[in-house]
Amino acid sequence: MKTKECYLKSIVLRPGDQLKIQGKVASDAERIRIDLGADEDNLALHFNPRWDDAAIVCNSKHESTWGEEERHDNPLQRGATLKILIKLTGNLFEVELPNGEELTFPNREGMEVINYIRVKGDFKITSFKLI
Incomplete structure (x- = not known):
């Protein structure tokens, strides 16, 4: 069930906005990546759950x-429905996981406008919403 790369265009994420992505993780998932930034070479957040080494990597x-x-x-499970909520607070990203756990990651580049969003990996998107 590996997904193709999904680029979300004509979407702008600014401080105070929230991005909700929901979908189904493949039962044999190795990795998912959610990238937010200006383009593929300038990412404010690379959120990368990895089952092949039991980690979530942010960069x-x-x-x-x-x-x-x-x-x-x-803590994410293969084969499960996954809902991720990403909040941009300005200097910080807050990522809420399905179990209620929250990860934070600094907005190192100080990006105030995110207009590049890419989702890739062993994940099928069923819902995408900018709140």
Whole structure:
């Protein structure tokens, strides 16, 4: 059930906005990635659940150069319905996981407008909403 890359166009995320992505994780999932930024070489948030090494990796990218990874335990389940809520507060991203756990990641590049959103991996999107 590997998804194709999904680029969401004509969407602008600003401080105070929330992005809700819901879908189904493949039963044999290895990785999912949700990228938010200006383009593929400039990412304010790279959110990357990995089942192949039991971690959620968050990072940023500036002019094609990755920053330092932040790693968290991955509580997400293969084969499950997944709802992720991402809030941009200005200097911080807050990512709410289905179990109520919240991960935070700094907006290292200080991006005030996110107009590049890409979802890729072992995940089928069923709902996408900007709140």
